[in-house]
Amino acid sequence: MIVTAAPARSPRHALYDGDLRSLLLIRHFERALLRLFEQGVLSGTTHTCLGQEYVPVALSALLRDDDFVFSNHRGHGHFLARHPDPHGLLAEIMGREGALCGGVGGSQHIYHRRFLSTGVQGESLPVATGVALKLAGSGALACAYIGDGTWGEGAVYEALNMASLWRVPLLVVVEHNGIAQSTPTSAQMAGTIAARAAAFGVRHHHVTSTDVGEIREALAPLVDTVRAEPSPLVVEFATHRLGPHSKGDDTRPPEEIRRARESDWYDRYAEADPERFARIDREQRELVERVVAEVSARPHSRPGGSA
Amino acid sequence: MTRVSEHINQALHDLMESDPSVHLLGEDVSDPYGGAFKVTRGLSDRFGSRVRSTPLSEGAIAGVGAGLALAGDKAIVEIMFSDFVALAFDQITNFAAKSTSMYGRPVPVPLVVRCPTGGNRGYGPTHSQNPQKHFIGVPGLSLFEMTPFHDAGELFARMFRLARPCLFFEDKVLYTRQMYRTDDLFRFELVDDVARVYLDGAGRPDCTLITHGGLVHRALDAMRTLLLEDDLVCELLVPAQLYPVPRLPGLEDARHVCVVDDGTEGGSWAAEVATALYPRLWGRLRRPITLVNSADGVIPAAPHLEREVLVQADSIRAAVKEGLS
Ligand SMILES: Cc1ncc(C[n+]2csc(CCOP(=O)(O)OP(=O)(O)O)c2C)c(N)n1
Ligand SMILES: [Mg+2]
Numbered sequence A: 001m002i003v004t005a006a007p008a009r010s011p012r013h014a015l016y017d018g019d020l021r022s023l024l025l026i027r028h029f030e031r032a033l034l035r036l037f038e039q040g041v042l043s044g045t046t047h048t049c050l051g052q053e054y055v056p057v058a059l060s061a062l063l064r065d066d067d068f069v070f071s072n073h074r075g076h077g078h079f080l081a082r083h084p085d086p087h088g089l090l091a092e093i094m095g096r097e098g099a100l101c102g103g104v105g106g107s108q109h110i111y112h113r114r115f116l117s118t119g120v121q122g123e124s125l126p127v128a129t130g131v132a133l134k135l136a137g138s139g140a141l142a143c144a145y146i147g148d149g150t151w152g153e154g155a156v157y158e159a160l161n162m163a164s165l166w167r168v169p170l171l172v173v174v175e176h177n178g179i180a181q182s183t184p185t186s187a188q189m190a191g192t193i194a195a196r197a198a199a200f201g202v203r204h205h206h207v208t209s210t211d212v213g214e215i216r217e218a219l220a221p222l223v224d225t226v227r228a229e230p231s232p233l234v235v236e237f238a239t240h241r242l243g244p245h246s247k248g249d250d251t252r253p254p255e256e257i258r259r260a261r262e263s264d265w266y267d268r269y270a271e272a273d274p275e276r277f278a279r280i281d282r283e284q285r286e287l288v289e290r291v292v293a294e295v296s297a298r299p300h301s302r303p304g305g306s307a
Numbered sequence B: 001m002t003r004v005s006e007h008i009n010q011a012l013h014d015l016m017e018s019d020p021s022v023h024l025l026g027e028d029v030s031d032p033y034g035g036a037f038k039v040t041r042g043l044s045d046r047f048g049s050r051v052r053s054t055p056l057s058e059g060a061i062a063g064v065g066a067g068l069a070l071a072g073d074k075a076i077v078e079i080m081f082s083d084f085v086a087l088a089f090d091q092i093t094n095f096a097a098k099s100t101s102m103y104g105r106p107v108p109v110p111l112v113v114r115c116p117t118g119g120n121r122g123y124g125p126t127h128s129q130n131p132q133k134h135f136i137g138v139p140g141l142s143l144f145e146m147t148p149f150h151d152a153g154e155l156f157a158r159m160f161r162l163a164r165p166c167l168f169f170e171d172k173v174l175y176t177r178q179m180y181r182t183d184d185l186f187r188f189e190l191v192d193d194v195a196r197v198y199l200d201g202a203g204r205p206d207c208t209l210i211t212h213g214g215l216v217h218r219a220l221d222a223m224r225t226l227l228l229e230d231d232l233v234c235e236l237l238v239p240a241q242l243y244p245v246p247r248l249p250g251l252e253d254a255r256h257v258c259v260v261d262d263g264t265e266g267g268s269w270a271a272e273v274a275t276a277l278y279p280r281l282w283g284r285l286r287r288p289i290t291l292v293n294s295a296d297g298v299i300p301a302a303p304h305l306e307r308e309v310l311v312q313a314d315s316i317r318a319a320v321k322e323g324l325s
Helices: A017-038 A054-060 A076-082 A086-094 A124-135 A154-165 A193-199 A212-228 A254-262 A265-272 A274-296 B004-018 B043-050 B058-070 B082-099 B131-135 B152-162 B213-230 B269-281 B303-309 B313-324
Strands: A068-071 A115-117 A142-147 A170-176 A203-207 A233-238 B022-026 B051-053 B074-078 B111-117 B142-145 B166-171 B186-191 B194-199 B207-211 B234-239 B241-243 B257-264 B290-294
Touching: A017 A054, A017 A076, A017 A086, A017 A265, A017 A274, A054 A076, A054 A142, A054 A170, A054 A212, A068 A076, A068 A124, A076 A086, A076 A115, A086 A274, A115 A124, A124 A142, A124 A154, A124 A170, A154 A170, A154 A193, A170 A212, A193 A203, A193 A233, A203 A212, A212 A233, A265 A274, B004 B022, B004 B043, B004 B152, B022 B043, B022 B058, B043 B051, B058 B074, B058 B082, B058 B111, B082 B111, B082 B131, B082 B166, B111 B131, B111 B152, B131 B142, B131 B166, B131 B241, B131 B257, B131 B269, B142 B152, B152 B166, B166 B213, B194 B213, B207 B213, B207 B313, B213 B234, B213 B257, B213 B313, B241 B269, B257 B269, B257 B313, B269 B290, B290 B313
Parallel strands: A068 A115, A068 A142, A142 A170, A170 A233, A203 A233, B022 B051, B022 B074, B074 B111, B111 B166, B142 B166, B207 B234, B207 B257, B257 B290
Antiparallel strands: B142 B241, B186 B194, B194 B234
């Protein structure tokens, strides 16, 4: 059973065009990936962030260019919200010319400017703590996205302890979607994330809204404090995974998937502002279609080559 | 016809049915998911709390397995991708393996750590490795690997009889292949627990290949091409026990020996096999044993790059021809 639920209500703050664009770019990018897999054009695996797009979009305006972002296996949205470069990302996933990392890393191993992802859960938090240690005092921070399931890894706690002891500007963004691959939170986490953060003297903030503007408003002063003090902060989003963990591997009961869909931002934003939404939705869908066509036609990537 | 993954699944069912002291732990192993590679399907429905989906805690679940074993039961721990066994390195090498002997008397630790292994699936650098070599030469630890020729049930029984921790590697591409099948040109037999794959009716082979389970099909492809295109006869030896290196049969009259290993070069299983063979074969070898390994590099996600790094049939063929030239 998913223990988290976002309130279903219409957005209080109107979305900027740029945010809507970003949300829909990620949505259509992820959908395109699942389609490409079905067509047998993609190899390996992928983890889409369908339903969770608003988390990195909300955060993007709170992050600075000199902040360092650590991402995980479900990282396409994290990347696109920070670097709207769907060509580079898709080329990386498809191993084509223009790939962000020459096609070596693929979907889960990307290092581009100050954005880095890796596929081993929990591994990033100590590294983010080290980066934050270096950034402390500069006003920049290290932001690390992790899932609820990743709180099973011991490295998470070793990192939180040091981050708190050494007062480093570390922003831990938890996308608590109630599930880890196939295992519901209730079967993999005792206690709560809030209590775990408290145990290390680390501030914790819970976000249940899916409203980009509302989230930003609440987080802005907290993120400022992370930079200014500096100090670590855990921001836990109650969110929902709409799609499978990777591809074709969703064993959740239908009513649970339905409940996740009901919390989706997509329909709510569409209803709130139908005309603008439809226009930007079409624009981003067509953009992603063009990106897919263009990148698919490119030759294979070579590491250390273009990009 | 049984796929290797189904065969292992059946062996786990039989084992848990026949031995109520066996527990199985791992991430997402419970039904209906049944594990990332579906190898544990049906077990939790059937055996209840003896099968547990765990949190993402590789180090701790290896330790919990060791604890169950220490307390008199038996444990199988699944590491979802063998790359993550690195997170359990301390529990396996510093506790489970050492505790069999560091208390001044034998302490049984019947623990099997199952590790889905290997590349050629485009999963990228942290989900594709062959980490066998990192566990070679650890006192108290044995290494096994699934092959298409060995009965998984017998291997589980054997590992538990050792009463010491064992790593059991299972190649992820091998999961999709059939048990007990070779190329139509070759036959196989088990000699002292080592599978010997040979050309029926052929005399002394030009080259004897030695490899581990995950490479069997690539080795067979190479053997086929070597025979049909290059007129070279090869024989293949596939031990299920990787370490300690078991006695490999029939090498005394080998013209040339080639060890093929999907792990990266440097400190490799192939080198370990060669080290074990040199004293025995020294007077008879006409040339050094050929070692074939994956390149000294990370395993790229893009298939065209991944292919270049990992051992493939054509790299085996080239190495054999060079070794015989
Ligand atoms: C150390 C490690 N163990 C296991 C995995 C396999 N794996 C990838 S994602 C995942 C579940 C992660 O759950 P969560 O942290 O909640 O993130 P979500 O997938 O829900 O976004 C697992 C088990 C991994 N990548 N790394
Ligand atoms: Mg989760």
